[in-house]
Amino acid sequence: MPVFISSIPTIEEDDLKLCKELLSKNNVENIDVKLPGFEDKEHYYTNTGRAALYAILKALEITKGDEVIIQSFTCMAVVVPLKWLDIKPVYADIEQETYNISLESIKGRITDKTRAIIIQHTFGIPAQIERIKEYIDEINKNRSKEKEIFLIEDCAHCLNIKKEDKYLGTYGDVSFFSFGQDKVVSTTQGGCIVSNDRELEKKIERVYKKIPDMPESMVKYNLRYPILxxxxxxxxxxxxxxxxxxxxxxxxxxxxxxxxxxxxxxxxSQASKDDFGDPKEGVYKLSVKQKHLLKNQLDKLERFSTHREKITEKYSRLLDLDLHGFLIRYPVLVDYPDIVKSKLQQIRVIAGNWYNYPVIPRGIDLDKVGYTVGTCPNTEYVMEHILNLPTGLDVTAKDAERIVHIVEPHLT
Ligand SMILES: Cc1ncc(COP(=O)(O)O)c(C=O)c1O
Incomplete structure (x- = not known):
């Protein structure tokens, strides 16, 4: 079978069987599903990661005219909820080694209107969240409650990952996850909010209660997708x-x-550069049927994580790079990524391009997402050289060797 970096790399026979069963039933009983590391917290499940971020921003009462700092090496899914709420995205640059937001860059972007910073743990590589938190805590001491800056962790690429014995997602004020088609575990589309603050949890609860249930046609789409x-x-x-x-x-x-x-x-496809959607048709609660699929996936998460770690370590050893952990995709910087990509296709490996543009998909209207060319030099360098190698279940150690053989001569 070919190796696809996206499109449900974790779905196995038992998941397919479950999807078929769920499709054939009218109703299934609700279940309580908890993410690893968050067992004692309330979980607010949504239809996508972006819907989760939308609900968080509403709960934090961040609105029109406010600014939220995000890294420019990202996906439109992060920008869409800001646009839905007329919030201004302010782009910070990344650190080239970790692909994550740079504290130095954040420092130059904070204004009176800054109300939140989204900390993305790109590819599952932990961001400098403790240092950023320390810095923001100091700033917040001199701000009124209404002007407080919140830290939102974007855990779309990481689940079950710890930094110094503490799970990613437990450092900030609130976190969101994605169970999209190419994520750590998948329900085709899905998301979740977990808060680390009781007060905030109550506000999220109030917003969440008003979110409608997912229409049946969408439930069916999500269960059919892995089968197709x-x-x-x-x-x-x-x-x-x-x-x-x-x-x-x-x-x-x-x-x-x-x-x-x-x-x-x-x-x-997960994101279309011309379609920003609409919160009226884009924000729902996750269906109960998908929660069953999520549980089935989570029951296997340790095995998924161990596999990703094994492949990550193999790439790092062979390519002599300092990347470790359960990476959802393994980033490399190469000259002419498109050429390397097509060479990989010849051995039936479909590599990825997170993120070959400031805010993918490539070619998105940068005015519309509010990005000014030249403001984030590291992102602009990385986007021209990035290629993502697969770490999912369908990659064997032998595949990793064949992949490295093709990629290594092109490393920058
Ligand atoms: C960094 C990041 N954050 C958030 C998301 C949100 O995901 P979705 O709305 O597709 O579930 C994605 C999707 O790919 C992402 O890459």
Missing amino acids: WDLIKKVYYKPQVLANSKYFSKFTVGKFLILLFRFLGLIK
Whole structure:
């Protein structure tokens, strides 16, 4: 089978069976699902990570005219909820070694209007959250309660990861997770909010109560998606029907199915550069059926994490890079990433491009997301060289060696 970096790398036979069962039932009983490290906290499950961030911003009463600092090496999913609420995103640069927000850059971005900083643990690499927290705590001492700056942890890439014996997601005031199609565990789409502050939890509760249940059509989409992608993966390279044709030699059944399912609206990409959506049609509670799938995935999380760690360590050893832990994707900086990407495709490995633009997808209208070219030099360097190697269950140690063999000569 080909290795896909995205599109449900953690879904296995038992998950597929469960999706089919859930699709065939009218109702299932509600269950209590807790994320590792947050067992004693309330969980507020949403249909996506971006919906979770939207609810957090509402609970924090951050509104039009306020500013929120985010790193520019990111995905539009983080910017969308800010736009929904007319909040101004202020972009900070990253540290090149960790791909995470730089404290030095944050220092130059704070104004009177700053109300929050989103700390993204990119690829599962922990950000400098304690140092940032120390700095912000000092600033908050001189601010009124209404002007306080909150720290929101974006844990979309990390679950079950500790920094110095403390789980990522427990450092800031509040955190959100994503269970999107390419995340640590997946329910096709999904998200969760966990707060580290009791007062704030009450506010989140009030906002959350007003969020509608997910429409049944969306529940079905989310449960069908893994089944369809499993089918696509199985026939992705098969058969080369028109292998001798001048124009259609790259055409395979798998690629045809992708086009067909996209046309029928049965699969969609995670982010579309022209579609910012609308909170009225984009914010729901996670369905109970998906909570069952989430539980099934979480029961296997230790195994997923161990596997990712093994592959991460293998890449680091072979490439002589200092990256460790359960990375969801393994970042490398190469010359001409597109060329390396197509060489990897020849061995049936589909690599990733988080993030080959300030706020992906590449080509997004930078005016619309409020990014000014030249303001984040590290992001702008990294985006031209980044390539993500897969660490998911379908990558074997042997695959990792073959991947490294292709990538190594191109490292910057
Ligand atoms: C850094 C980061 N944060 C948040 C999200 C939100 O994810 P979603 O709304 O797709 O669940 C994503 C999605 O890829 C992401 O990469």
